[in-house]
Amino acid sequence: MSTHSYAMSDSVTMLRRNLKHAMRYPSMTLTTAAIPIIMLLLFVYVFGNALGAGITPSGGGDYVDYVAPGIILMAATSGAISVAVSVCVDMTEGIVNRFRTMSISRAAVLNGHVVGGVIQTMTCIALVIGVALLTGFRPTATPVEWLAAIGVLALVVLALTWVSAALGLRAKTVESASNAPTPLTFLPFLGSAIVPTDSMPTGVRWFAEYQPFTPIIETLRGLLMGTEIGDSAALAVAWCVGLTVLGYFWARSAYDRAR
16 A cells, blocks of 8 residues: 555545544534624624615615625634644654554544534535525525535635644644634624625724635625625635645644644
């Protein structure tokens, strides 16, 4: 068996291990889905009339169509916390040191966490989309546009999962690991997730327009609701690829230094 075959086999074993942990201790996964669902219900049923009046011609009734893509992205960012925590737990409880004494591919441990995190987060995104549909979200996307939107979400989740894995490796305690990715969860709120960037003060608008999540939100909104995408798609892919590369090499470097 080749080196790549061994690495793939070991990564699948680590993936199976992480998925079993997720099923035995589902609280983190449920929390990942619960936070964006609560935010969705809050912004649709509590703030929807007020915010929607300035965004949609018919008032708050259609505001769910505007806000849902941003909340769906928030579900993608929420998954970063669970990955950082699971990586930190492995590093601080000594199981990784045991793995290093065994004939296991060096890349398998991180690969298992990352792929497992992507699967868990995409499952949470599916739950959030289901709740959004129940609250009145009515996307106009074709099957091809749905596939493109899912592809964008998967790319975002992969990028954030590698970054959160690096944060988990750098954290000294589980508490700090759970806090480190928190800014990622709230960055969509400083973009176009809740209101258009045009309605923001100049300084905030500048930040909102040039941070990574705004083009991702606009791409999702365009794919799902048929709004103008412009160059947002290219910017979204560029940000995702850049964050993936940064997170991957940062995580690998941190893992090697922890040996």
